[in-house]
Each structure stands twice: as structure tokens, then as C-alpha cells.
Amino acid sequence: MPADAVFELGDLELELGGTLPGVQLAYRTHGTLAPGRDNAILFPHMYSGTPASLDPWIGAGRALDPARWFVVCPGQLANGISSSPSNTAHPFPELAIGDDVAAQHRLVSERLSIERLALVLGFSMGAQQAYEWAVRFPGMVSRLAVFAGLARTTPANDLLVAASADALRTGGTTQHARFWAATGLSAELFRAEAWRDAGFASVADLVTRLFEEDYGRFEPADLLVQLAKWRRADVSRHAGGDLAAALGRISARTVVAPFSHDGWFPTADCRVEQELVPDSTLNVVESVWGHYAWGITAAETAQIEQILRELLAT
Amino acid sequence: MPADAVFELGDLELELGGTLPGVQLAYRTHGTLAPGRDNAILFPHMYSGTPASLDPWIGAGRALDPARWFVVCPGQLANGISSSPSNTAHPFPELAIGDDVAAQHRLVSERLSIERLALVLGFSMGAQQAYEWAVRFPGMVSRLAVFAGLARTTPANDLLVAASADALRTGGTTQHARFWAATGLSAELFRAEAWRDAGFASVADLVTRLFEEDYGRFEPADLLVQLAKWRRADVSRHAGGDLAAALGRISARTVVAPFSHDGWFPTADCRVEQELVPDSTLNVVESVWGHYAWGITAAETAQIEQILRELLAT
Numbered sequence: 001m002p003a004d005a006v007f008e009l010g011d012l013e014l015e016l017g018g019t020l021p022g023v024q025l026a027y028r029t030h031g032t033l034a035p036g037r038d039n040a041i042l043f044p045h046m047y048s049g050t051p052a053s054l055d056p057w058i059g060a061g062r063a064l065d066p067a068r069w070f071v072v073c074p075g076q077l078a079n080g081i082s083s084s085p086s087n088t089a090h091p092f093p094e095l096a097i098g099d100d101v102a103a104q105h106r107l108v109s110e111r112l113s114i115e116r117l118a119l120v121l122g123f124s125m126g127a128q129q130a131y132e133w134a135v136r137f138p139g140m141v142s143r144l145a146v147f148a149g150l151a152r153t154t155p156a157n158d159l160l161v162a163a164s165a166d167a168l169r170t171g172g173t174t175q176h177a178r179f180w181a182a183t184g185l186s187a188e189l190f191r192a193e194a195w196r197d198a199g200f201a202s203v204a205d206l207v208t209r210l211f212e213e214d215y216g217r218f219e220p221a222d223l224l225v226q227l228a229k230w231r232r233a234d235v236s237r238h239a240g241g242d243l244a245a246a247l248g249r250i251s252a253r254t255v256v257a258p259f260s261h262d263g264w265f266p267t268a269d270c271r272v273e274q275e276l277v278p279d280s281t282l283n284v285v286e287s288v289w290g291h292y293a294w295g296i297t298a299a300e301t302a303q304i305e306q307i308l309r310e311l312l313a314t
Numbered sequence: 315m316p317a318d319a320v321f322e323l324g325d326l327e328l329e330l331g332g333t334l335p336g337v338q339l340a341y342r343t344h345g346t347l348a349p350g351r352d353n354a355i356l357f358p359h360m361y362s363g364t365p366a367s368l369d370p371w372i373g374a375g376r377a378l379d380p381a382r383w384f385v386v387c388p389g390q391l392a393n394g395i396s397s398s399p400s401n402t403a404h405p406f407p408e409l410a411i412g413d414d415v416a417a418q419h420r421l422v423s424e425r426l427s428i429e430r431l432a433l434v435l436g437f438s439m440g441a442q443q444a445y446e447w448a449v450r451f452p453g454m455v456s457r458l459a460v461f462a463g464l465a466r467t468t469p470a471n472d473l474l475v476a477a478s479a480d481a482l483r484t485g486g487t488t489q490h491a492r493f494w495a496a497t498g499l500s501a502e503l504f505r506a507e508a509w510r511d512a513g514f515a516s517v518a519d520l521v522t523r524l525f526e527e528d529y530g531r532f533e534p535a536d537l538l539v540q541l542a543k544w545r546r547a548d549v550s551r552h553a554g555g556d557l558a559a560a561l562g563r564i565s566a567r568t569v570v571a572p573f574s575h576d577g578w579f580p581t582a583d584c585r586v587e588q589e590l591v592p593d594s595t596l597n598v599v600e601s602v603w604g605h606y607a608w609g610i611t612a613a614e615t616a617q618i619e620q621i622l623r624e625l626l627a628t
Contacts, residue, residue, distance in 0.1 A: 159521070163489075175477075188582070190470040203469045266501040268505065
């Protein structure tokens with residue numbers, strides 16, 4: 001069983017100013033840190049996720065095999081388990097992806113005494129955190145795998161995230177879920193009724209189970225803080241706004257893996273960033289599941305596993 | 315100057331049941347009906363439009379030249395000028411595209427004494443009405459041009475329209491405008507900052523002027539009736555749910571013209587329908603403006619003009 005824990009950070013100075021007092025960073029680990037402390041992988045999670053959301057990616061025989069790797073899954077701030085509006089008495093401040101990475105850096109360095117990460121990987125908002133790690137602490141990140149995510153939020157992506165926040169603010173998690181169902185998949189999925197392959201009985205069943213029930217588990221106030229972090233994601237602030245200079249700092253062997261039919265993070269936008277990362281390749285995951293190609297069916301999972309296997313073998 | 319008029323229809327039996335009493339159908343005509351009554355073109359308008367929205371497409375030297383053609387632009391029901399929630403004292407019923415076409419058929423036949431239309435064309439919701447015309451009255455429609463629209467709303471399109479209605483219902487026209495800005499354009503437009511070509515100073519300026527100011531002119535209650543019509547669009551109901559049979563009835567020489575980067579009406583979805591129309595061709599309008607390729611810049615307008623010229627020359 002994975003180990004669950006909470007790291008008590010104390011007060012965290014925030015990137016946007018001010019302090020988040022008494023920060024709790026929930027995290028989950030899988031496997032054992034090797035005596036040489038050289039088998040650690042950091043796996044931050046996506047929007048509306050928790051460390052437990054990543055469990056399906058870690059297991060015997062998988063790319064992330066806990067017999068081989070020590071996989072650390074930190075919980076985003078505002079995920080409802082780490083310090084969040086929903087579990088904090090005081091008014092909750094606005095955050096940035098950099099705050100997550102600052103907290104995670106203390107977890108890795110102080111609590112776990114890890115000096116170098118064999119891999120940092122993430123999907124979507126997890127990719128934002130992974131990019132931030134690789135730019136900010138290049139000497140600590142040996143490999144980087146970013147799936148369906150960007151180092152700097154584009155204007156097109158920002159409009160979608162803002163509209164998603166609008167839906168959440170005015171219509172709660174149900175309206176927000178319907179927004180995501182409308183924008184997060186692909187026309188190809190519906191044209192071919194490929195959702196049947198994943199066990200859904202109808203479009204209504206898909207919307208209910210994949211979106212409404214999933215988002216319904218979270219507090220809108222927590223999700224809104226996450227969305228605001230997402231909008232602000234921008235590694236270029238480490239280089240005075242120069243994205244090329246910021247991404248040029250990455251020394252990790254990097255795979256940028258957009259999803260072929262993802263309207264939120266189009267391949268061309270991901271490629272623009274990949275071409276700025278020195279030791280990198282672009283590897284498109286083919287899927288009609290749009291932004292939801294992350295673990296829906298065996299075909300997508302096999303492609304993602306293969307990317308991770310190849311990267312970890314280098 | 316185009317002539318504005320209102321056709322008093324009396325009571326209209328509605329497709330979904332019930333009656334809309336004392337119906338007023340606003341319309342605008344350009345040019346003069348020829349003695350042989352063979353130069354009439356019907357041009358229904360898009361969502362959140364009026365007959366005046368189509369003025370830029372009609373003029374001397376254009377494909378739709380009023381010196382040659384008698385162009386009739388009927389106002390959708392619920393457009394704020396024709397009978398609409400905003401100008402009706404009684405509770406307003408739910409409508410279908412078929413109700414618009416039934417009202418337009420009376421305008422064309424009874425009021426204007428036109429037996430055959432040289433062309434029916436439309437963009438988006440205008441295309442829905444044009445398809446409905448060609449399926450329902452095949453003997454009256456010589457040519458059909460449908461831009462960025464479908465004869466039957468797909469599940470993918472329906473999710474977008476439903477989410478658009480959610481935004482309007484909970485956040486008014488501003489939130490609805492932001493939803494459309496997020497979903498109606500393309501990532502390519504933003505990546506290249508191609509909005510500068512159309513005279514916008516920034517993304518914020520684009521969102522304000524192209525979306526917020528435009529939608530802000532309309533009453534949410536009117537727009538909601540239009541969106542509900544959009545969702546129900548389905549010519550297959552004329553053939554017991556058989557789309558192929560319904561589209562197979564079209565005898566018009568037809569051009570189906572999707573917009574290359576339109577996430578609302580992807581080319582592949584439009585092609586599925588085009589292939590079911592006997593005498594038809596697919597002609598993709600290349601544009602990074604997504605669903606907004608309709609008249610934004612000269613490059614798109616030239617492509618659309620060319621399609622209309624070629625079709626009218628047959």
C-alpha cells in the first residue's frame with residue numbers, strides 16, 4: 001500500500017506576496033528510496049486531482065514500478081487535502097504554480113533528503129509543475145516528461161480556463177463539469193461513439209460519470225484557486241519574460257507529449273515549447289479522447305507507458 | 315437602401331406543439347424581384363443576428379448583387395425583432411428550426427409570391443434553416459450553400475450549445491461572450507496573433523469588441539430560445555430519424571462549406587452530411603478564425619464570395 005503523509009511546512013512565503021501560514025503538504029509515496037538515493041521520481045498531480053489519482057499509473061510491471069522506483073506524489077495546494085480554502089479557517093490567498101514547487105522542493109530536500117530526481121513527470125497542471133521544477137532546479141531534474149500541458153499558459157488556453165472558472169463560480173461543479181465535457185473531448189470521439197470503448201452507455205452517461213461525479217467530489221473554492229494558478233503558469237518569469245531563455249535552462253532529458261486531439265493544449269502549442277528545450281523530443285499520444293486521453297483506455301495508457309519506459313531507460 | 319418590413323403571419327402552429335399567436339416575421343429585402351420571379355435568394359441569419367447582420371454580404375459587384383438578385387433576409391423567430399420573448403407579453407413557447415422555416419415559407423409563398431428560390435444560403439444557424447428548406451421543400455430550392463453549419467446537431471455540438479446556454483443563463487451576456495471567445499476561435503489565431511490583422515489591439519480588445527459588445531446587444535431570453543432551437547436542429551425527423559434519407563431528398567445543387575479551424579462545426583462532421591446530399595461538393599474555407607471566419611477579414615470573405623459566384627453561375 002502507498003504511504004500517505006503530511007509534511008508540515010510552517011509558513012510559506014508566496015510568490016504573489018504575503019504568507020500562507022501553517023502549510024500542510026499532503027503526499028503519497030510508493031516504493032522505497034534506494035540507499036544511493038538515486039531512484040526518486042516526482043509526480044505532481046493534475047487539476048481536480050489528489051495524490052491518489054495517480055495510483056493507477058504506479059504498480060508492479062509498470063513503467064513506474066515501486067520495486068524499482070521511489071515515486072513521490074505531492075498534493076497540490078488547494079486540492080482539498082493539502083492546505084486549501086476548504087480546510088483553512090483564515091481567508092485563503094491566491095497562489096501560483098511556483099508556490100507548489102517551492103513547497104514540493106522543501107518536501108523533497110528537507111523531508112525526504114533527495115538531492116536529485118530521476119524523473120519529474122506530470123499531466124496537464126502536473127506538467128505545469130514539472131516544467132517549473134525543471135526550469136527552477138535544473139540540477140535536480142535528470143528527466144522530464146510533460147503530458148498535455150504547457151510551461152506558459154497561452155492566451156487561447158487562458159480563455160478556456162477563465163470560462164471554466166466562470167462556469168464554476170456561477171453554476172457550481174455541475175455546470176463546470178458540463179463545460180469540461182463540451183470542451184475537453186473531441187468531435188471525433190462523438191462522431192465514432194468511441195466513448196462506448198470505455199464502457200459508457202450514452203453521452204449522458206459519459207457526462208455524468210466522467211465529469212459531473214468527478215468534479216462533484218471537490219469544493220468550488222478549492223478548484224477556483226487551482227484554476228487561478230493554472231492561468232498564471234509561466235516559467236518565463238524566471239528569465240524576465242523570455243520563454244526561450246527559461247526553457248533553455250532545462251538540462252533534463254525531456255519528452256513533451258501532447259495529446260493528438262486535445263483542444264486545450266494543441267500539439268502545435270506544445271511543440272513551440274518543446275523546440276526551446278535543449279535535450280528534448282516531441283512524442284504525440286494519439287487519441288480521440290482529447291484532453292482526457294490520460295488513462296481512459298488501454299490504447300492511450302500503452303502509449304504513455306512506452307514513453308515513460310523509453311525515457312527511464314536513457 | 316434595403317427595404318425593412320414585417321409580415322404578420324397570424325397564429326403559427328408550432329412543431330413542438332401549441333401555437334405562437336400573432337406572429338410577426340421581420341424581414342429585409344435587397345434588389346427587385348424580376349418579372350419572371352426567378353431571381354430570388356433566401357438568406358436566413360445566424361445566431362445572435364438580425365437581417366441587418368447580412369447587409370455586408372449584399373451589394374454592387376458582390377456575388378449577391380441586388381442589381382441581379384432579389385435577396386430576402388428573414389429574421390429568425392426570437393431574434394428580438396421578429397416575435398421574441400423580449401417583445402411578447404405572453405409566455406413564449408419553445409421553438410424549432412422548423413417553425414422558422416414554416417414562417418419563412420409563408421413569407422416567400424404568400425407575401426412575396428415566389429415559387430422557386432435560386433439559392434438558399436446561410437451561416438451557422440442560418441445553415442440549419444437552409445438545410446431545413448432544402449429537405450422540406452426540395453422543389454423550391456435550386457441551389458443550397460451552407461457555411462459552418464449542420465443539418466442535424468451532433469452530440470459534440472450539442473454539448474457546446476448547452477454549455478453556452480448555461481453561461482448565458484447563469485452569467486448573462488458577458489459570461490456567454492467569454493464562453494464564445496474561448497471556444498469559437500482557434501489556438502492558431504492566438505499563436506500567430508492573427509487577430510491583429512483584423513484591427514484588434516489585444517486579446518482583451520478582441521474579447522470586448524468581437525464578443526461582449528456584440529452579444530450585449532441582445533436579451534438573454536431571446537438568445538436562449540435561439541440556442542434551444544439550435545440544439546433541436548435535425549432534418550432527419552422528416553424521414554423518421556434517417557439522416558441519409560432526409561438529406562437524400564435534397565435536389566438543390568449544394569455546396570457544403572465548413573471553416574477549416576472551426577471547433578463548433580468540424581470539417582469531418584460537415585463532410586458526413588455533404589456525402590449524403592446527392593448533387594453536392596465540399597469546399598473548405600481556410601481560416602484561423604475558427605467559427606468566426608464569416609466576414610472577419612478580406613481573405614475569408616473572398617473565399618466565400620468565390621463559392622457563391624461559382625454556385626450561382628451553375
